[in-house]
Structure formats: structure tokens, C-alpha cells
Amino acid sequence: xxxxxDRARQAGGFKAIQKGxxxxxxxxxxxxxxxxxxxxxxxxxxQGELVERIDAGDNAIVVLASSSFYAESGGQVGDSxxxxxxxxxxxxxxxxxxxxxxxxxxxVLSKGVLKVGDVVEANVDKNIRKRIARNHxxxxxxxxxxxxxxxxxxxxxxxxxxxxxxxxxxxxxEVVAKPELEKIESMVNxxxxxxxxxxxxxxxxxxxxxxxxxxxxxxxxxxxxxVLTMGKNDFSVELCGGTHVNQLGDIGLFRIxxxxxxxxxxxxxxxxxxxxxxQFDNQTQNNLSEIAQMTKSNNAQVVEKVAQxxxxxKQLEKQIISFQKQLASNQGDDLVNQAQQVxxxxxxxxxxxxxxxxxxxxxxxxxxxxLGTAVIVLAAVNGDxxxxxxxxxxxxxxxxxxxxxxxxxxxxxxxxxxGRPDMAQGGGTQPENLELALTSVxxxx
Numbered sequence: 201x202x203x204x205x206d207r208a209r210q211a212g213g214f215k216a217i218q219k220g221x222x223x224x225x226x227x228x229x230x231x232x233x234x235x236x237x238x239x240x241x242x243x244x245x246x247q248g249e250l251v252e253r254i255d256a257g258d259n260a261i262v263v264l265a266s267s268s269f270y271a272e273s274g275g276q277v278g279d280s281x282x283x284x285x286x287x288x289x290x291x292x293x294x295x296x297x298x299x300x301x302x303x304x305x306x307x308v309l310s311k312g313v314l315k316v317g318d319v320v321e322a323n324v325d326k327n328i329r330k331r332i333a334r335n336h337x338x339x340x341x342x343x344x345x346x347x348x349x350x351x352x353x354x355x356x357x358x359x360x361x362x363x364x365x366x367x368x369x370x371x372x373x374e375v376v377a378k379p380e381l382e383k384i385e386s387m388v389n390x391x392x393x394x395x396x397x398x399x400x401x402x403x404x405x406x407x408x409x410x411x412x413x414x415x416x417x418x419x420x421x422x423x424x425x426x427v428l429t430m431g432k433n434d435f436s437v438e439l440c441g442g443t444h445v446n447q448l449g450d451i452g453l454f455r456i457x458x459x460x461x462x463x464x465x466x467x468x469x470x471x472x473x474x475x476x477x478x479q480f481d482n483q484t485q486n487n488l489s490e491i492a493q494m495t496k497s498n499n500a501q502v503v504e505k506v507a508q509x510x511x512x513x514k515q516l517e518k519q520i521i522s523f524q525k526q527l528a529s530n531q532g533d534d535l536v537n538q539a540q541q542v543x544x545x546x547x548x549x550x551x552x553x554x555x556x557x558x559x560x561x562x563x564x565x566x567x568x569x570x571l572g573t574a575v576i577v578l579a580a581v582n583g584d585x586x587x588x589x590x591x592x593x594x595x596x597x598x599x600x601x602x603x604x605x606x607x608x609x610x611x612x613x614x615x616x617x618x619g620r621p622d623m624a625q626g627g628g629t630q631p632e633n634l635e636l637a638l639t640s641v642x643x644x645x
Contacts, residue, residue: 221245221248223263231268239267241263241316245262253315262307267305267322277360280294293306331474332361341454343356343370344430346469349383356414367468368468368471370466370469376467381456396448399430413427413439430448543645547574547641550638557627560625565591568593575596586615590624606626612628
């Protein structure tokens with residue numbers, strides 16, 4: 201067995217490395233023009249080691265001499281699909297590329313026995329490939345539109361292209377305004393509607409740069425490069441090894457779903473294309489229709505209707521605040537009668553209903569004026585949250601400090617607070633202990 205493994209390694213040009221298996225022979229990529237091809241299994245990797253065969257149920261990596269599968273690179277995810285023959289089915293979930301250019305087809309063998317040297321048909325999932333191609337070509341158009349609208353200081357900082365969406369990171373120092381986003385999105389869709397052919401040229405790097413091809417900063421390019429040109433008047437010209445649509449109309453539709461900052465000077469746009477973009481628009485339209493139904497309006501008038509409702513809500517909120525202040529004022533009058541004499545000092549420690557923390561402060565100020573000489577602790581409860589205010593008339597602050605009194609109460613209800621000698625605020629989270637805490641205030645006098 202050891203001799204057979206050594207022969208397999210020598211035949212395939214493999215060497216064991218610490219984190220797995222490095223393969224020196226590159227895989228010939230034939231997937232630009234075809235989605236299936238016959239090829240020989242050059243190597244099989246299982247659990248980080250070269251093996252000569254795998255059985256049904258085994259997870260493994262299969263390396264082919266040639267492949268129509270695109271290996272993850274340049275922000276584009278690897279292809280998925282199947283490797284098969286009359287006796288074997290190997291489901292490929294992802295395709296990766298080693299530094300040598302060898303393609304790793306990651307997956308699981310669902311049927312048969314697969315051996316090194318077997319011939320299989322590599323069959324790419326065409327539907328997923330088409331979705332990826334739409335998103336990748338749209339990314340090029342987006343890049344060009346960003347530079348047209350925001351300026352040529354925009355440069356690509358990263359991207360992710362898969363079958364679900366596209367993500368594009370770019371240099372820009374400020375938020376992209378809504379009118380600018382709309383202009384960018386519109387520009388991309390006009391290029392799609394133009395349905396011009398996507399041109400591919402294989403040339404040297406200097407000739408590509410003279411043509412104006414965009415190159416990614418820090419990316420290493422070989423002696424020959426692949427140049428993708430899209431749109432009339434060379435709207436987008438980029439160096440790219442990824443897979444793309446044949447005609448821009450194949451993208452179908454482009455819709456930006458989000459824009460935001462991810463780090464200093466770097467923004468991110470996420471977008472959808474094709475049927476995914478249609479579904480996004482359809483869901484947005486359905487949401488609009490639901491809002492229109494809830495507001496007894498229609499899609500054409502729903503924005504105006506919602507604006508009216510928001511205006512009415514603000515007016516009602518103002519009325520509520522006015523009513524609360526009136527209620528607080530009225531309660532202030534009633535609370536005066538609840539004050540008790542403790543060692544010659546009027547003491548009022550009670551819960552006030554239907555008010556917030558700010559109202560408590562206003563009530564306490566009015567109570568100080570009405571009571572003349574007093575120690576006051578007021579509480580308002582909203583769910584599990586307690587708002588507390590302690591007030592001491594100035595003639596008593598040399599004996600009693602509002603902050604100390606408030607902390608005495610607050611610590612009993614799971615909170616804390618502080619403030620001036622004559623006024624302090626705080627809160628707590630244990631309303632079940634509030635009654636005893638307020639009762640204890642008299643003991644401080």
C-alpha cells in the first residue's frame with residue numbers, strides 16, 4: 201500500500217505539507233466556454249491525506265487534470281455541481297484553488313467507489329453558475345457607475361460574488377446620498393437594458409493598462425491577463441479571471457439593497473440581480489400594499505397618508521404631554537394633604553401615578569413651594585422601572601441632604617442616584633420593594 205501511495209504521489213506531482221496536501225500540477229480550467237468536460241482524477245484527498253480511493257459516504261477533495269468548475273478567486277465563490285460516470289456520483293459543494301493552480305473539488309461521494317485514475321464527467325450546476333455570472337458582471341458595472349457618479353478616487357477594496365447576492369467594498373469618505381445611489385442604480389440598469397455583448401480579450405498587462413483596464417491594487421498578474429469590456433464606449437474595462445454573462449441583458453435587473461460604512465473611508469454596497477432583484481421588488485410592493493390597506497389608502501397615496509398619520513401622532517403626543525403636566529399639577533395639590541409631620545418636619549414619600557421622571561421633578565418643585573419646610577420623596581413606576589426624585593427645602597439642607605435620602609431609598613429597590621442637597625434623582629428595578637422603601641424615609645428624620 202505504501203509503495204502504491206508513493207507511486208500515486210510521484211505520478212501526480214504531490215507532496216505532503218503540514219496543513220494538508222500541496223499539489224504541484226495545475227488544473228486546466230476549461231469552464232469559460234463549457235460547463236461540462238471529461239477528465240482524469242489526478243488525486244484524492246481525505247482527512248488531509250492522499251488516498252487512492254474513496255467509498256460512498258466519504259467526504260473528500262478530488263483533483264482533476266482539467267475542469268469546467270471555477271475555483272474560488274477574486275471575490276467569486278467556487279462552482280458547485282457533480283463529478284460522475286456510470287458507476288460514481290460525487291456531489292461538489294465548493295471548488296477551491298491551491299497556489300499551484302490545482303483545483304480542489306470539495307464534496308461527498310454519494311454512490312460507488314472513486315479511484316485515482318478514473319475518468320469522470322465534471323458537470324457544473326448551470327443555474328448557480330448563471331446567477332453567479334449575473335452578479336459578477338453587475339459588480340463590474342457597479343464599479344464603473346460608482347467612479348462615474350462619485351469620482352475616480354473610488355477604488356475597489358473588496359468584493360464577494362455568489363449565487364445569492366453581490367457585495368462591493370470601495371473607498372469613499374462619506375455616506376452615499378440617496379440621489380447618488382439612485383443615479384448609480386439607474387446607470388447600471390440602463391447598461392443592462394442596452395444589452396451589449398461582453399467582450400473578452402487575452403493580452404499582456406501593459407497593453408491592458410493602455411486600454412484603460414482597471415487592476416486591483418496589490419493583486420498579482422501573470423504575463424497574460426484577461427480583460428473584460430462592458431457597455432458602449434468601453435463603460436467598464438477591468439482585468440478579471442471570473443465568469444460573466446455573454447450579454448449585459450442577461451443580468452436582467454439590478455437592485456441596491458443596502459449601503460453603509462464598514463471602516464474608516466470604506467463603504468459597502470450590497471445588491472441583487474435577475475430574479476432575486478425581481479423578488480425583492482415584489483416583496484417591497486407587497487409591503488407597500490399591506491401598509492396601504494392598514495391605512496385605508498392605496499399604493500399611490502400611501503406615502504401622503506402615512507405622513508398625515510405621523511403628523512397626527514405628533515399632535516396627539518403633544519396633547520398627552522399637556523394632559524400629563526395638568527395631571528401632575530393636580531396631583532401636586534392632592535399630595536400636599538398626604539404629607540405627615542415627623543419630629544416637626546413635613547415628610548412626603550409616595551408613588552405618583554401616570555407621570556414620568558421629568559414630571560416628578562416638576563411636581564417636587566411645586567410641592568416644596570406649597571409645603572414650605574419639607575422632605576419629599578416621589579416615585580413613578582413603569583413596568584419594572586422605577587423613577588425616583590428626592591427634594592429638601594433649603595432651610596433643611598444643613599440637616600438632610602436629598603442625595604443621601606434618595607440613595608437610602610434607591611438601594612432598597614435595586615438602584616442608585618444622586619444630585620444636589622436640595623434635589624436628587626435616581627431609579628430602581630425592584631418595584632415589589634418600593635412601598636417599604638418609601639415607608640423607611642420617616643425613620644431618617
